[in-house]
Amino acid sequence: MKLIDFLVTALKSLSTNKLRSSLTMLGMVIGVGAVIGLMSVGRGAQAMVTSTFEELGTNAIYVIPSSPGAGVAGLGMGAPTLSLDDAEALANPAYVPSAVAVTPASTNYAEVIAGNESAVTSITGTTPEYQGVLNYSLASGQFISERNVSHRDTVAVLGDKVAEDLFGSDDPLGQKVKIKERRFTVIGVLEAKGGAFMGVSQDELLVVPITTFQTRLFTQRTAGGEDAVQSIIVQVASAEAIDGTIYDIENVLRQRHRLAADEENDFAVISQEQIVGMLQQVTGVFTIFLGAIAGISLLVAGIGIMNIMLVSVTERTREIGIRKAVGAKRRDILGQFLMEAAILSLTGGGIGIAGGWVMSRLISRIDIGGQAIPSVISPDIMILAISVSIFIGLVSGIYPALRAARLNPIDALHYG
Amino acid sequence: MIELENITKVYRMGKVEVPALRGISLSIAKGEMVAIIGASGSGKSTLLNIIGCLDRPTSGGYLFDGADVSQLNDNRLAGMRNKKFGFVFQEYNLLSRATALSNVELPLIYGGGGNRNKRAMEALEKVGLGARAKHKPTELSGGEQQRVAIARALVNNPALILADEPTGNLDSKTSAEIMSIFRQLNQEGITVVVVTHEADIASQSQRIIRLHDGEIISQ
Numbered sequence: 109m110k111l112i113d114f115l116v117t118a119l120k121s122l123s124t125n126k127l128r129s130s131l132t133m134l135g136m137v138i139g140v141g142a143v144i145g146l147m148s149v150g151r152g153a154q155a156m157v158t159s160t161f162e163e164l165g166t167n168a169i170y171v172i173p174s175s176p177g178a179g180v181a182g183l184g185m186g187a188p189t190l191s192l193d194d195a196e197a198l199a200n201p202a203y204v205p206s207a208v209a210v211t212p213a214s215t216n217y218a219e220v221i222a223g224n225e226s227a228v229t230s231i232t233g234t235t236p237e238y239q240g241v242l243n244y245s246l247a248s249g250q251f252i253s254e255r256n257v258s259h260r261d262t263v264a265v266l267g268d269k270v271a272e273d274l275f276g277s278d279d280p281l282g283q284k285v286k287i288k289e290r291r292f293t294v295i296g297v298l299e300a301k302g303g304a305f306m307g308v309s310q311d312e313l314l315v316v317p318i319t320t321f322q323t324r325l326f327t328q329r330t331a332g333g334e335d336a337v338q339s340i341i342v343q344v345a346s347a348e349a350i351d352g353t354i355y356d357i358e359n360v361l362r363q364r365h366r367l368a369a370d371e372e373n374d375f376a377v378i379s380q381e382q383i384v385g386m387l388q389q390v391t392g393v394f395t396i397f398l399g400a401i402a403g404i405s406l407l408v409a410g411i412g413i414m415n416i417m418l419v420s421v422t423e424r425t426r427e428i429g430i431r432k433a434v435g436a437k438r439r440d441i442l443g444q445f446l447m448e449a450a451i452l453s454l455t456g457g458g459i460g461i462a463g464g465w466v467m468s469r470l471i472s473r474i475d476i477g478g479q480a481i482p483s484v485i486s487p488d489i490m491i492l493a494i495s496v497s498i499f500i501g502l503v504s505g506i507y508p509a510l511r512a513a514r515l516n517p518i519d520a521l522h523y524g
Numbered sequence: 525m526i527e528l529e530n531i532t533k534v535y536r537m538g539k540v541e542v543p544a545l546r547g548i549s550l551s552i553a554k555g556e557m558v559a560i561i562g563a564s565g566s567g568k569s570t571l572l573n574i575i576g577c578l579d580r581p582t583s584g585g586y587l588f589d590g591a592d593v594s595q596l597n598d599n600r601l602a603g604m605r606n607k608k609f610g611f612v613f614q615e616y617n618l619l620s621r622a623t624a625l626s627n628v629e630l631p632l633i634y635g636g637g638g639n640r641n642k643r644a645m646e647a648l649e650k651v652g653l654g655a656r657a658k659h660k661p662t663e664l665s666g667g668e669q670q671r672v673a674i675a676r677a678l679v680n681n682p683a684l685i686l687a688d689e690p691t692g693n694l695d696s697k698t699s700a701e702i703m704s705i706f707r708q709l710n711q712e713g714i715t716v717v718v719v720t721h722e723a724d725i726a727s728q729s730q731r732i733i734r735l736h737d738g739e740i741i742s743q
Binding site: 113117120121124426427429430431432433434435436437438439440516517518521 | 573578579598599602603605606607611613617618619621622630631633634635676680
């Protein structure tokens with residue numbers, strides 16, 4: 109029997125049972141579609157994390173408070189241990205020669221009111237270096253200056269989205285905004301950056317001088333009574349300088365915090381690379397998790413095909429008997445049933461790929477707080493899904509096909 | 525052509541053994557038209573199935589054209605069914621969703637060779653059903669369905685046609701037509717073996733083998 113005969117025979121018998129064939133295929137469509145759709149979203153999230161950090165500015169090192177011994181869970185959760193003076197010390201080239209720029213940054217959320225409009229946004233207290241370290245460009249006006257910082261001026265620079273939310277198409281420059289009952293003068297507007305950092309849009313912020321933030325908005329002190337900062341960002345010239353810089357930073361801070369040799373750091377120094385690595389690990393687990401869910405549905409689809417094929421062998425025992433009586437060999441019957449399973453799983457898989465692609469496109473259109481999860485459909489996911497569907501199709505087809513092929517012709521003829 | 529030597533067939537129903545054939549020895553020559561008759565349960569269908577390689581005997585020897593059939597594997601038996609034998613059943617056993625032409629073509633698909641459509645059509649025309657080639661079995665009368673089955677049995681130019689109660693579901697007029705097709709085929713040189721319990725059908729054969737309780741009582 110030739111391949112084309114197998115194909116024609118299988119297609120004929122599939123088309124005589126259109127409803128059953130399409131329901132079986134539906135399982136495969138959903139399974140493969142789920143794999144493609146979910147995996148591509150997971151991959152998209154991973155890509156997003158990476159690109160977000162690239163946008164943030166490269167070669168940045170973050171210093172944040174940390175509870176000793178708390179591990180990753182303690183990061184940023186500890187009592188304030190970093191002070192403005194720490195930031196100044198790190199900016200001193202005598203202590204950390206490879207630092208290009210150092211900027212402290214503290215962030216909190218508050219309602220910002222302008223006329224009748226109001227918005228809850230993140231408010232970041234920082235220094236002029238912040239603009240360069242985080243790659244922000246100005247759309248109009250100016251960024252906060254050294255003078256603003258030393259005078260604790262009530263001035264604010266608006267992120268693109270905040271400016272739009274509060275002022276619409278009006279020019280915000282020179283306007284007043286009210287934060288915690290204090291009036292701030294808008295001196296600049298940042299250009300839109302697009303991306304998001306940990307799910308928060310990078311355009312949804314309001315920047316004030318760190319000194320103003322500390323004294324007039326969110327006062328926080330270290331255990332030693334100094335003005336606290338939530339983080340210090342250190343920019344280095346090149347990736348090669350990162351390790352040395354981390355070493356320097358730790359030395360300076362340990363001395364300043366008067367930590368004994370056997371005491372653990374009360375702060376954490378993390379390079380951007382490490383953060384990306386951590387987040388990629390998280391999103392990687394996320395992707396595997398999604399893939400596992402989708403894989404289960406693919407498995408169920410395979411069992412569905414096996415079930416249908418088994419039912420069909422039983423139902424078609426007489427047909428098998430007729431075919432054997434006129435000379436069909438075992439391999440002819442085996443081939444026919446395998447071909448049917450293969451057609452079902454391949455067609456189902458093909459439609460599933462198309463469906464998964466559409467699904468991931470739709471998901472990537474959903475707006476989550478000003479951004480969307482992009483979808484990345486890579487060929488390896490497709491190849492994986494197709495081979496899994498072929499594999500399941502064949503495996504689930506083989507057992508029923510073998511059963512059909514082994515039937516004794518006269519028993520098959522007299523069945524039912 | 526066919527040499528059966530002490531053929532037995534025992535069916536196992538759970539722990540009970542039911543003998544269907546008890547030592548059948550028989551020879552059928554090329555070109556004969558043979559009727560196998562007997563009451564139901566006498567083993568006549570079992571004997572036909574064993575001759576046609578649809579079933580294997582429990583013991584005994586079977587030579588077809590001098591070759592030992594009992595030594596053949598499944599694939600070779602399938603080849604025998606395809607090339608040497610043509611079956612006609614009481615229930616026609618057609619694929620109900622396929623056209624008459626597709627049904628006749630079926631042995632050719634498994635047997636290989638070209639011109640399948642043409643050969644199937646010729647076989648249909650030979651039984652007088654050329655005009656109904658595109659009809660499905662459900663659209664055909666019993667006699668027409670049986671003629672499609674005969675065309676299917678003929679299409680590979682078999683040496684032997686085996687018919688199991690071929691007229692059992694047909695009225696007497698149609699039965700006569702079907703039997704005349706068998707006689708004509710026999711005159712063309714094909715060996716025909718018909719199982720029946722109707723005496724007038726059997727009487728159209730040159731030779732009658734009578735079975736009772738799995739044994740030949742006359743031949």
